[in-house]
Amino acid sequence: MPNVLLLPGDGIGQEIVPEAAKAVRAVGERFQVDFRFQEALVGGAAYDDCGDPLPEETLRLCKESDAIILGAIGGPKWEQLPVHLRPEMGALLPLRKKLELYANIRPAVLYPGLIDASPLKPEVVDGLDLVVVRELTGGLYFGTKKREVVDDEEQAVDTLVYNTGEIVRIGRLAFQMAQKRRKKLTSVDKANVLASGRLWREVITELGKEYPDVELEHMYVDNCSMQLVRKPTQFDVIVTENTFGDILTDEASVLTGSIGMLASASIGGDVGLYEPSHGSAPDIAGQQKANPLATILSAAMMLELSFNMPEAARSIEDAVRHVVEEGYRTPDLMQSGGKEVTTADMGDLVAEYILKG
Ligand code: IPM
Numbered sequence: 001m002p003n004v005l006l007l008p009g010d011g012i013g014q015e016i017v018p019e020a021a022k023a024v025r026a027v028g029e030r031f032q033v034d035f036r037f038q039e040a041l042v043g044g045a046a047y048d049d050c051g052d053p054l055p056e057e058t059l060r061l062c063k064e065s066d067a068i069i070l071g072a073i074g075g076p077k078w079e080q081l082p083v084h085l086r087p088e089m090g091a092l093l094p095l096r097k098k099l100e101l102y103a104n105i106r107p108a109v110l111y112p113g114l115i116d117a118s119p120l121k122p123e124v125v126d127g128l129d130l131v132v133v134r135e136l137t138g139g140l141y142f143g144t145k146k147r148e149v150v151d152d153e154e155q156a157v158d159t160l161v162y163n164t165g166e167i168v169r170i171g172r173l174a175f176q177m178a179q180k181r182r183k184k185l186t187s188v189d190k191a192n193v194l195a196s197g198r199l200w201r202e203v204i205t206e207l208g209k210e211y212p213d214v215e216l217e218h219m220y221v222d223n224c225s226m227q228l229v230r231k232p233t234q235f236d237v238i239v240t241e242n243t244f245g246d247i248l249t250d251e252a253s254v255l256t257g258s259i260g261m262l263a264s265a266s267i268g269g270d271v272g273l274y275e276p277s278h279g280s281a282p283d284i285a286g287q288q289k290a291n292p293l294a295t296i297l298s299a300a301m302m303l304e305l306s307f308n309m310p311e312a313a314r315s316i317e318d319a320v321r322h323v324v325e326e327g328y329r330t331p332d333l334m335q336s337g338g339k340e341v342t343t344a345d346m347g348d349l350v351a352e353y354i355l356k357g
C-alpha cells in the first residue's frame, strides 16, 4: 500500500495539503487503493517546534515514504533568522538536494473555463499547454556563496556551476518528455553571456542527436520570457537551469489564470516530492481563501509519476476541469458570475466528482 507523507509546512500550506489528501483518498476509494498517510513538520512550523526547519525525523519519514506532498514554506515570521535556519535555505533546498530531486516539472495548462482569468487576451492564450523542466539541484542555488569585505566594501558572491553530467540527466528527461508530447523541445540559456550557458547549449545540442524525432530549438532566456507572453502556445517542453526555471515558471503560471493553478513534481531520486509552484501566501493564510487546485493537481502528478496510475491522475484532472467549468472559484480566480467557494469547499467538490467518476 502506497505511503504518502504530508508536509503541510507554513501559511496556506496548512489549508491546501488536506485538500490534496482528500482528492487522493477519493481516488483510493474509486480505484480500490489503500493509501496510507503520515504527516510531519517542515519549514517555519518545524523551526517553531524544535529549532530546526528540517528535523532529522522529518527527513527520515521522507526517505521512508513512497511520495511526499508538500504545501509551502516560509513567511515574514522567519525572515530575520540566520540564513541556514530560514525555511527556504534551511529546509526546502536541503530537502531537494538530499532526496536528489534534480528535475522539477511544472506544467502550465489553460483550463477552458479559466480563459477570461488569464491576463493575456483569449486568442493569445487559447490552447496553452506547455511544461517547464527546471534543473533543481545545481546552478546558483547550490554554488559556493560568500560574503566578504573587499576594498572596504561589502561584497557578495554566488557561483553558477554546471557540469556535463548534470546537464545530460535533465536534458534526457526533457527529451523523453517531449517524445511523449508534441515532440518539440526549447532549451533556454544565456549562452551569449554565461560560460555555463555555453556548456549547457553544447551538451543539449549533442544529446539532441539521440532524439532525432524531437525538434530542438535554443532560446536565450530574455527572449523566452518575452515569447511566453507574446505567443505562449509556440511552446511544448522547455528545459532550463535552476534560476531561469524559477523565474520562467512564475511567469508561465499566471498565464493559466492564477499561480494557484500551477502544479509541480520534483523527481530524480527514489522518492518524488509534489508541491504547488506558489508560496505560503501569509497574507491570506488561515482564512480559507487559498486555491487548493495547484496542490490537488500536484497529487495527480504523484499518482502518475510515483505510482504509475495514469488513469487515477486523469480522474483528478477531469474533476478539476469539471469544477472550474461549473464556475466554482476561490478568490484568486473570481470573475463576475463565478461561484465563490472556500479552500475546503473546493477540495470537497473535486473529491465528490472523483468519486462520481
Ligand atoms: C520555487 C520557490 C523556491 C525556489 C523558493 C521558495 C526557495 O520559489 O519552488 O519556485 O526558488 O525554488
Ligand code: MG
Pocket: 246, 247, 250, 277
Ligand atoms: Mg519560484
